Amino acid sequence: MTPFDLLLQQLINGLSLGAMYALLALGFTIVYGILELINFSHFNVFMVGSFIAMGVLHLFGIEGQSVLLHGLPLVGVLLVVLVVTMIACGFLGVIIERFALRPLRGVKGPMAMITTIGVSYILSNVVLLTQGANEKNYPNPIPHWSFYIGGINGARITVFQILIWVISTLLMGGLFWFVQRSRLGKAMRATAQDPDAALMMGVEVNRVIMTAFFMGSALAGAAGLIFSLYYNFTSFGIGFSAGLRAFTAAVLGGIGNIPGAMVGGIIIGLIESLAGQYIAVKWADVIIFSILVLVLICRPAGLFGRLAPTKS
Amino acid sequence: MVNTHYGDLHVLKNVNYRLDQGEIVCLLGGNASGKTTTMKTIMGIVRPTSGSVIYEGEAIEGLATVERVKRGIAPVLEARRLFPRMTVFENLEMGAYTRKKGAEFDQDLDRVYSLFPRVKERRDQVSGTLSGGEQQMVAIGRALMARPRLICMDEPSMGLSPLYVEQTFDIIQEINRQGVSIFMVEQNAAMALLIANRAYVLQTGQVILSGSAAELRENETVREAYLGEMQGGH
Amino acid sequence: METTTTSPDSTPDPTILDNTPGHENVNALHTVQVATSRWTRLTAPFERPRVQYAVITVVAILALIFPILSGDQANIDAAANATAYATLALGLNIVVGFAGLLDLGYAAFFAIGAYSFGILTSWQITPDWGVFWQPFAYLGLVQKVVQNGHAIVHFTVSFWIMLPVSAFIAAFFGVLFGAPTLRLRGDYLAIVTLGFGEIVPIVARNWTGLTNGAAGLNGIAGAQIGSYHFGINATPYYYVGLGLIAFLIFVSTRLRDGRIGRAWMAIRDDEIAASAMGIHLVRFKLLAFGIGAGFAGMSGTFYVAKLQTATPDMFGFPVSVMILVMVVLGGLGSIWGVVLGAILLQLLQTWFLGSLTQWIDALGTAIGSDYISSLDLTQASELIFGIILVAMMLYRREGLIPAARRQRALTTEQQHASVQRRAASDVRLSQISGERYAHAPGAVPMLEINDVTVRFGGLVALNKINITVPAGSVVAVIGPNGSGKSTLFNTITGLTRAAEGSILFNGAEILGLQPHEILKAGVARTFQNLRLFPTMTVLDNILVGQHARLRSGPIGTVFWGPSNLKEEKVARSWVLEIAEIFGNRLVPRLNHTVEGLSYANRRRVEISRALASRPRILLLDEPTAGMDTSESLELAEQIKGLNALGLTILIIEHKLDVVTRIASKVIVLDHGEKLTEGLPDEVRRNEAVLTAYLGRGAAARA
Incomplete structure (x- = not known):
């Protein structure tokens, strides 16, 4: 590969990773936008999503990477797996909100955030206890077709990467449409901007919050599936590092800001793959966090965020 | 129509209000006297520890805010409180949140646009960028979109220039003529008493005076507390 | 009015407050004096009820004789580890509990302390010998070692020297990490600290020249007293750990009860009001960060000396969370609570989980379930952490030993006391008058x-x-x-x-x-919508008002120089003097948190707080x-x-x-x-x- 091809290759990989991080970051940002809560349980809803999807793939008789599907069966199976995973994760998010977080609504300080750390631990350890500590070989029915840019030695785009882009674009577009145009989506924005006023307009705030958790968690489930298909493995421990990077993406873009989370996710994905190529994989997290700190020092509200004016 | 009565709440102590169909009733009082708590109690944001809120003959103090809005109670909040990053039109939509979109929605929209032609001009502008007076129009329009029978207003004159204050009060009278009852918390006592039928004076959570607006305009205590000292030479 | 010197023992019964209607004018001055002397104990800082002393004494004796009672090395070892975590919990409590800064990467400072000591006592770094090292060798900090005919330097810094030095190094990094981030909103701070908490172990893993990477530092020398090497014996470490806990409890208590602790809690309760009351936000947040990090540096040295190894895995996010769980379990801001929380959790892990696994496996065998009989709960200590966190947050947010001090209820007489009206001419303040105001x-x-x-x-x-x-x-x-x-x-x-x-x-x-x-x-102010510090007492609220006029720094506060003690006494009598402007409205309530006060009284507290700043x-x-x-x-x-x-x-x-x-x-x-x-x-x-x-x-x- 020429240096240019190498760069192109890393940009392609970075975009794929970034799309995954963006999906995960959206869940942080939606919940934060409404509740001003950093939801650490999101990390492991993502992980649980990966396991749920694995279970569904097993139901279809897909084990390891040797059973490949093509054409309509491939699309059908992936669609079913995606939808089932997203719905299951969505409900998981709603359950977490209803039983662990709603009782704490209105309590000042870091209490709710600490609770989400607890929930996160419970999720990862339940999976640890029931599924074991070993990394699991992930069932992957997607054939290894690829396209080459600039000949067989050039940069490679796999079918799967294209699938990632299509799926995440559709999901993000759908989310954006929902929040901008639908009645409930507008209620979500109104609640985020002024919860009291929204309440007095007759917005059922509980429903809005549950919707936010459902959608955020469903996207995390989709991200979990993509992550495991990308790396061909899953484990009870995948939530932390991926979640942390996605969260960094959300903060980078200005937490609470939906387009910000998307852009932030892409940026983090690109940094990760470029740093991995040109510096060293082992320093990727250090670079990511250093950039985060630098951005926050220069723009405390993130790249696209706005600080609420302080009242006194 | 509204008969509120709370027990020994922190803020409101055994307060009674009454508002008849088609009236404008005004609640006067200083900051921290319990005015806003009264508003919140009517809207269902704060629940009274005891006592009842009766609306159109029915006790509603146990109802959620949504239900109250559906029954025709709409708020105009203190300092407008529009959704700053939503457009004017979206803000109006939020006012009609509890209702189905359709012919009625369009009718109400027309009504708001005819009351406030300015609002129509600005319909696609983000509401945070409007001037204070324009925001007040949107806030009142937003309340009207709920097709209310009762509007609760919290300090509609606050922060507005005299011209806008007059316009606002004219509009309130106009809306009232169209059959909407108005419950209004105000500091601008003289203006409020000019358009109100009746008024209550609230101090440290207790009603210290009540009566027709005309009576209260002449009342020495009100004059001393809110008007009188200002008109000392009179 | 003489109020500062009366001993608490001579205070009359509070019920003799004279509030007979009709007497108030005649007796106004007299009544105030009685009420005042009743509360003179307020002017003697840092008093504690006797019961508390008794409990502390019993606990201390039990802790001291525990190794003798137990005799089992494994138990003593677990207890020694628990002491390390207790010191960590005490440190994090300063940051999260006192100052309200959520630090999710606290283990980073633990790591810094650990590696500081590890590197300076192991064979990891061995520069060539030169004259430069001669004075250090003389001081006993390094040794000249000849290997294969080549003279190298072996660091042999004593454990006892490294305890305070590690504290300083960790505190330095605390300030370094804190400085750019403490201006951020709370949630951002949490994520940035989490980032630092990740970076430090990554550096430890990848900078192999300094840390020997994932394999960890080996051959770390333990502690020794004279010629007695602690070696792998847990008992002396246990006692060192107890000593550390005692020292850090002492430091925490002194800090909490003085000018600095009040400033931290004010920041935690309301940053804007704290800053308007003269508290330099950045400085005091950094101070909390630095002192908290210093505690962790000390525990790092202690822990590594005991284990005689240090690997990056010992300091990751799970450790930060575990310390946080300890603090939350014990009670945010509660000094004894967090120690209890740390010890309970540590013992839970080492003793209870093993037993629980045996019971559950036995149950599984009994009901014939292979799955249950093969469960190993010792793997899942984090599950227990998670459940504890959620359960505590839902059902007992204030922790096992809540930090809030109990309030004495007002007596019936005090509640129904008729109010003393005081005229303008009654307002006298010793510190607001004279030249300064001429x-x-x-x-x-x-x-x-x-x-x-x-x-x-x-x-x-x-x-x-x-x-x-x-x-x-x-x-x-x-x-x-x-x-x-x-x-x-x-x-x-x-x-x-x-x-x-x-x-x-x-x-x-x-x-x-x-x-x-x-x-x-x-220039002092009050706020239209009241910005008091809701979890603090009336007394402490008004004391915060004096923040800018007091001098006590961290050292003075901890070791109570005579001037600090005097300053605190004067500050408290000044509070009384101000509160008396409002007759008996505030004075009987000085030890109550402001949340319970009437609206009008909260306004009076706010005015008093502003006045306190002279x-x-x-x-x-x-x-x-x-x-x-x-x-x-x-x-x-x-x-x-x-x-x-x-x-x-x-x-x-x-x-x-x-x-x-x-x-x-x-x-x-x-x-x-x-x-x-x-x-x-x-x-x-x-x-x-x-x-x-x-x-x-x-x-x-x-």
Whole structure:
């Protein structure tokens, strides 16, 4: 590969990773936008999503990477797996909100955030206890077709990467449409901007919050599936590092800001793959966090965020 | 129509209000006297520890805010409180949140646009960028979109220039003529008493005076507390 | 009034408070004296009930004889590890519990302390021997070792030296990490600390030259006393750990109960109010971060000396969370609570989980379930952490031993005591009077506001405002809600930035200064919507007001120099003196948290808090809001009394009878513009004012 091809290759990989991080970051940002809560349980809803999807793939008789599907069966199976995973994760998010977080609504300080750390631990350890500590070989029915840019030695785009882009674009577009145009989506924005006023307009705030958790968690489930298909493995421990990077993406873009989370996710994905190529994989997290700190020092509200004016 | 009565709440102590169909009733009082708590109690944001809120003959103090809005109670909040990053039109939509979109929605929209032609001009502008007076129009329009029978207003004159204050009060009278009852918390006592039928004076959570607006305009205590000292030479 | 020297034992029964109706005027002074002496214990700082001493003594004795009672090395080893975590919990408690800064990467400082000691005692770094090292060898910090005919340096720094040194190194990194991030909002701080918490183990894993990477440092020398090497014997480490805990509890308690602890809790409760009361936010947050990190550095050294190895895995996010769980379990801000939390969790892991696994496996065998009988719960200690976190948050947020001090209920007499009204002439304050407040006629004005303009986005909140407040005067600002009055106060006190203009205080520019600097210069304020520190007592709230006038630094606070003790005593008697302005309304409630007070009393606390800073000008934002007519007039008298002492007052007020009674000049604001100013009588007759305030109709009528 020429240096240019190498760069192109890393940009392609970075975009794929970034799309995954963006999906995960959206869940942080939606919940934060409404509740001003950093939801650490999101990390492991993502992980649980990966396991749920694995279970569904097993139901279809897909084990390891040797059973490949093509054409309509491939699309059908992936669609079913995606939808089932997203719905299951969505409900998981709603359950977490209803039983662990709603009782704490209105309590000042870091209490709710600490609770989400607890929930996160419970999720990862339940999976640890029931599924074991070993990394699991992930069932992957997607054939290894690829396209080459600039000949067989050039940069490679796999079918799967294209699938990632299509799926995440559709999901993000759908989310954006929902929040901008639908009645409930507008209620979500109104609640985020002024919860009291929204309440007095007759917005059922509980429903809005549950919707936010459902959608955020469903996207995390989709991200979990993509992550495991990308790396061909899953484990009870995948939530932390991926979640942390996605969260960094959300903060980078200005937490609470939906387009910000998307852009932030892409940026983090690109940094990760470029740093991995040109510096060293082992320093990727250090670079990511250093950039985060630098951005926050220069723009405390993130790249696209706005600080609420302080009242006194 | 509204008969509120709370027990020994922190803020409101055994307060009674009454508002008849088609009236404008005004609640006067200083900051921290319990005015806003009264508003919140009517809207269902704060629940009274005891006592009842009766609306159109029915006790509603146990109802959620949504239900109250559906029954025709709409708020105009203190300092407008529009959704700053939503457009004017979206803000109006939020006012009609509890209702189905359709012919009625369009009718109400027309009504708001005819009351406030300015609002129509600005319909696609983000509401945070409007001037204070324009925001007040949107806030009142937003309340009207709920097709209310009762509007609760919290300090509609606050922060507005005299011209806008007059316009606002004219509009309130106009809306009232169209059959909407108005419950209004105000500091601008003289203006409020000019358009109100009746008024209550609230101090440290207790009603210290009540009566027709005309009576209260002449009342020495009100004059001393809110008007009188200002008109000392009179 | 003599209040500071009476011993607590001589306090009369509180029930003799004389409140017989009709006697109040005659006995007013007498009553106050009785009430005051009853509360003199307030002026003796840091007293603790005897029961508490007894409990502490019993616990200490049990802890000391535990190794003898137990005799089992494994148990003693577990207990020694628990002491390390208890010291960590104490450190994190300062950061999260006291100062309210959520640090999710606290284990990073643990790692820094651990590696500092590890590197300086192991064979990891062995430079070539040279003359440079001779003095260090002389001091016993290094050894000259000859390997294969090559002379190298072997670091042999003593454990006892490294304890404080590691604390300093970790504290340094605490300040270094904290400095750029502490300006961030709380949630951002959490994520950035989490990031640092990740970076430190990554560096430890990848900088193999320094740390030997994932394999970890080996051959770390343990502690020794004289020629006695602790080796792998847990018992001496256990006692060192106990000593550390005792020391850190002592430090934490002293810090909590003094000027610094109050500042931290004020920041935790309300940053804006804290800064307006003279607390340098960045400095005190950094101090909390640094001291907390220092504790962790110490425990790192201790822990590594005991284990004699250090690997990056010992300091990851799970460790930070575990320490957080300990703090939450014990009670945020509760010193004894977090120690208990740490010990419970540590013992849970080492003892309880093993037993529980055996029971559950036995149960599984009994009911014939292979799955249950093969469960290994010792793997899942984090599951227990998670459940503890969630359960504590849902059902007992204040922790096992809540930090909040119990409040003494008021006696029936006190509750029903008739209020002592005090006239303006009764207001006496020893520290507000005399030269400091003497004003030569024709001197520079106390406050001069020139052409100040404030914009919020496109909105002009204040437009070229000019106001002069002569020294010794009472100036009132009136105007409808939303006319810019509170913005004016926020601008004077540095909470809101002005776009242009100047504000001279005693002839010196204060525009652009930080709020705490403005308070220190002598400008104190109250807030329209009350910004007290809700979890703190009335006494502590008012003490925070004195923050800028007190000197005690961390060292002095911890080791109580005589001057610190005296300063604290004087501060407390000053609180009493101020509270007495309001008769018996505040004095009996000094030990109550402000949350339980009536609205009017909270306003009085806020005024007291501002007065405590010994201001030269007092800014009161609607002090009578929420008060009835008689309470308002009473307060007006008290304000008049303060003014008679020489204090300059700028007041926002709606109640015109109050304004007329006290103000020598009235300024009318409307839409961010100064409409007019003049004597109260002139302003009342002004046409423009009538229109602005009363509207068209009223103006026409007048």
